[in-house]
Amino acid sequence: MTRERHYIPESRQREKPKSKYFAIGHSMKRVEDTRLLTGSGTYADDVSLPNMAHAAVLRSPHAHARIVAIDKSKAEALPGVICVMTGAEAAEVTGPCADFSSPPTPQHCIAVDKVRHVGEAVAAVVAESRYIAEDACELIEVEYDPLPAVVDIEDALTSSGDAVLHPGRGDSNVAMQRTIEFGPVDDDFAQADLVIERRLRWPRSGGTPIETVGATAHYDRGTGKFTIHANTSMYNYVGWLIAVSLKVDPHRLNIVPTDAGGSFGSKLFCHKVCTLAGTLARAAGRPVKYLEDRIDNMTSGDAHGSDRLYDARLALKRDGTMLSMRLKVVDDYGAYFQYGVGQHGNAMAQVTGPYKINSVEVDLTAVLTNKCQQGAYRGFGSEVGNFVIERLVDAACEEFGIDPIEMRRRNLIEQDQFPYIMPTGNMYDSGNYQAVLDEALGMIDIEGWRKKQAAAREQGRYIGIGISTCQERSVFSATEFWMWNPNETPGFTLSSSPESVSVNIDPTGKAFITLNAPFWGNSPETMAVQVLAEKLEMDPADISVGYADSDKGFNSSGPGGSRFTVMIAGAVSGAADVIKEKMLRVASHMLEADPSDLEFRAGSIGVQGVPGKEKTLAEVALHAHYFRLDLPEDHDLTSGIDAAYVYDHPVTTMPSEDRTDLGIFYPIVGHMCHIPVVEVDVETGKIDFLDYVAVHDCGTMVNPMTLAGHVRGGTVNGIGSALYEHFHYDESGQLHNALLSDYLHPTLMETPVDIRVGHVETPSPFTEYGIKGGGEGGRMGAPPAIAAAVEDALKPLGIKVDSLPLTPKVLRGMIREAEANGG
């Protein structure tokens, strides 16, 4: 269907924001916690099946090599070994892993013919214990023929011949190149008084949760059906693609979700581990557990984050008015390309940030190198865009001598401009950016810190204050995964990206909610309980939550893109409407009153204006369950009170055919302001946080306590990305920090003592109750603010921050150089 450009569909919001809530907005203790606090959670490694065997994987020491020969005879002879599989053997029964790139970059759960990164699986062993399986891996002899390793992002642009990772895609490691102009970029640049230009580098880091990925698979020879227990997320969305890899019909694969010990995006799909465990279980004739160890996860977990080099330009008028941007970006995707350039589709949702920028040109090149492939990490590519635009804005402030706060004040989109269509065509649904800035400035004494900064500089100490004002897009529509594809082969049509729920009221009037997406470390149960309690004015303690496996589950896209709270609120709200309608119908018969005269009171249904004339929910539920035939004839009223509801994406439109308008695809847009105060020890390069304020607007808050938890946790992830974390590959493609002793997460000692969180609530006009997503914001706002603070601290030395992470070693290098130059 062809629509006019920038068409905004009518809102389908049914539950308007309220001034007073029954359950929403309360900092309720989490539903998930009692099992987790008592050691009763069921994580991937906690699954145990009768007669279960254990797998371990032999991993490539080479970044790029042909596999010439594998001798597994010694491994097979080891007592306790059940079977050993090479890639060639696995490929006889199992196809390539799921892959959304076009054309594909086939990846097998065990490499076939060629390894493309250090840590890629070369063979797998199934044995009576993990210990024996690991012993056996050491007995497998592999002969490799090394190929040239492509490691440097710019070398990847020109490499050819034997250095090409996937010759089937052509004689190049450039996986994709495209330039799109959104709006009159040339005209806007022609009007500019100043063009800021920076070369910026965003480093490869990753979610690296404390729990790795694991799967326990069983293949039933009697039915030809697989059951796989795993800590995967999108099992009711794209889990069926694992069945395709295993070469069975999707109904012959049941994926059972486990609790996940953190994901941060990294467990979005986990298809390779599931495919491997299934393949091994079928071969072994026994249930098989495969759990990544730490090195497996770091070298081959398919979840490294963005790795980008930008040549970025911002055009401005003399008064600081931002006009347009030109971004030339190269992104190092590693050895495979599972989500295509989905991360850059994502980034287009908010590429011009919260500012009134009229146009933008993006020249995108994705390259393949001999590294672990990219997956998702909190922000999914948009966090990098925030870093880039904020660095440009700060550079402009420096150039013009405008205060960073004043610069933002002048350029932030105004409250009366919403809904706002930004240059790429995405919509920002609502916002009050000045209010967020005001709230943040009200929480911190900037003038006081400036005085302390000046006093400290007198003493040779370096204190810096940074600020970022950033977007947090939420609730993706799947167009982001294919919008960069060639116009002739777009991929799909408009996707509904739904979330679903079922609700059963038991005969005593209490509720059971079934989610179709897993616990991945967030608070899905708490969110669902608070929304259902709100709708039914029920005691949250009377509601329990469970998770459907893929046999019983239905349409769910799962968490990701900060969508779950918005989407599950829509699904629960819809299901609750069905429940309420049926309860009112049953109660109307019991009370001999018209349903329109009834109302929900806390725990009961009564006749409006007639106190005491009521039935408790328990009485209504009991009657509905057992005594339907006692009620008067009522066509299609059936026994029981149950509902299943699928909630589709609240507002999305198609990209234009020429892609100069990407349509609305990430429209529920939050905003944040981060203000860190840091002190840099110029002798050691160590950074301490003296204060940290983070104000977020995520629309209506379901639970302020858990939202603040996300903000703080995300901020500390952002501190890791800004200051410590970087997968370090050397020139031969060896990964030097595949352990947590070398890949440095922030410990408690590197984090602020008090991240002071503030909230502003601007409800979305498109979602139920006006909720917006808030799962990723901390990591999306912290890195640019910290970069600005460090640059501010080191201003006397003339140091510019153009790349991350700012490890002590990197900072010391910059300081040494500045001092040598007389800075």
Add this chain to the structure above:
Amino acid sequence: MTTPRTVELVVNGEPRAADAEPRMLLSDFLREKLALTGTHVGCEHGVCGACTVLVDGESVRSCLMLAVQAQGAEVRTIEGLGSADDMHPLQEAFWEKHGLQCGFCTPGMLMSAVELLESNPTAGRDEIREAISSTLCRCTGYQTIVEAVQAAAEKMQGEGQ
């Protein structure tokens, strides 16, 4: 190296015994032989701290200790702390203060905190930060964990008076 031996020890106050190869890690022994899966294994190289348990009252990375080394020892794990109906003050405080999100590091955090508060009931914020810094948490940013331990310390002191 692979001939199993019987390991006898006391776990959460109960005498337990099971066979283990001498190379078996205490973490694997607790999880696989004694079905105590509340102790989590995150890195298997002693960095993350999720597998922290108490052996004879002292915190130990159970992924860096062999089960046979725990012969005759008294081991405490998260399963011995309290149940959903009867929580330890630390568990209650973690729940109250939102001291956990995914819950994977939580057993290690709790056992480190138990060790601290049993030896130093009046521990202040800096001592708590020091004790807790041995364990990695990727979700919370640590702040609410420290607040939870502080709250539990205050509550336990109040109860002790």
